Amino acid sequence: MKTSTDELLVFVTVIDSGSITAAAEKLQQTVSGVSRALTRLETKLDTALIRRTTRRLQLTEEGALYLGRARAILDAMEEAEQSVARRRDRPSGRLRVDAASPFMLHCIAPHMKAFAALYPEIRLELTSNERIVDLLEQKVDIAIRIGALQDSTLHARALGSSKLRIVASPAYLAECGEPESVEALRAHRLIGFTAPEHLNRWPLRNAGQASLKIAPAMTASSGETIRQLALNDGGIACLADFMTLADVASGRLTPILEDLLEDERQPVSAVFYQSAALAGRVQAFLDFIGTRLQL
Incomplete structure (x- = not known):
């Protein structure tokens, strides 16, 4: 014994x-x-x-x-x-955070200098995936997910929600005209997602329906790529505010069809496995980013 x-x-x-x-x-x-x-x-x-x-x-x-x-x-x-x-x-050790590239670029990366100053002993690793990652397989501690959550085995913290809008560049609208109706929208170059398909259903009231399924002329797998296409006069896109608010405020993108737009918001959540060893640094990151996000 x-x-x-x-x-x-x-x-x-x-x-x-x-x-x-x-x-x-x-x-x-x-x-x-x-x-x-x-x-x-x-x-x-x-x-x-x-x-x-x-x-x-x-x-x-x-x-x-x-x-x-x-x-x-x-x-x-x-x-x-x-x-x-x-x-x-005093949290320390490695913390790996994963998010889709648009959210990482617009909502996380700008605040990481301040986070590092507050928690210098945390070794932060940021990864970007457009698909939903397996936390254990990818050795991810926190994943930021946009949309409804499916996996009930994970712990989750709601970080807010972001409204969807239809946007285009002023130059595109000057060249092709601004659509005044859903029907007029069909004649324009629409930029959509390669997958998943539900992202190509835009929140526009259409013949008694609350959404419009588009037939995109151009698709991309990343919201950031779609944003860049729209900024470079490639067509009309449907994107979340967290990606485009600064563009709209600066005049680089123009919201359209606002009077036909449903108030559809994409929930943003942080998901993670509960672990006593990780609790301190996970809690530190979630508390920090929760106060910085403007969703």
Whole structure:
């Protein structure tokens, strides 16, 4: 049978306290409980550690040798516990965060200098995937997901939501005209997503329907690519505000068909596996980014 840390603690406390009674008081245990633990330890080791007399306790030669090792083990355990506590209070270690490239570029990357200044001991790794990643397979600690969540085995924190709008560049609209109706939209160059298909259903009221399924003239797998196509006069796109608000404010993109637009918003969530080892740095990142996002 292996020695337990409780037995080591009893042994060291008995020696430091000078008696079993004093050790029991210090450990808030019964005298008989401390005595049994000591006897159990000696039985496991098959050797006497302490000579007991009516007046005092005296270490045997084996006991003196074992005492040094026992102290080293208990000190190492205490240091390990303090190290974990320090990491909890001052998060450190690697934190890998994954998000689709548009969200990473527009909503996360601009704030990471400030995050690094607050948490210099966290080694941040940022990855971008347009598809939903498997957190364990890709060794991802936090994934930012846009849209409805499917996997109920993950912990999630809502970060907000972003409205969808129909946008085009002023130069494109000057060249091709601004559509005033859904029907007129069909005559324009529409930019859509390669996949998933539901992203090519735009939130426009259309013949009693709350959405319009488009037939794009051009597609891309990334929202950022679609944004660049729209900025470079490639056509009309449907994109989330988190990507285009700055473009609209600067006049690089123009919202259109606002009077026909449904108030459709894409939820933004952070998903992660609960882990005590990760809790400090995950919590630090989520608390930080939650105060920075304007969704």
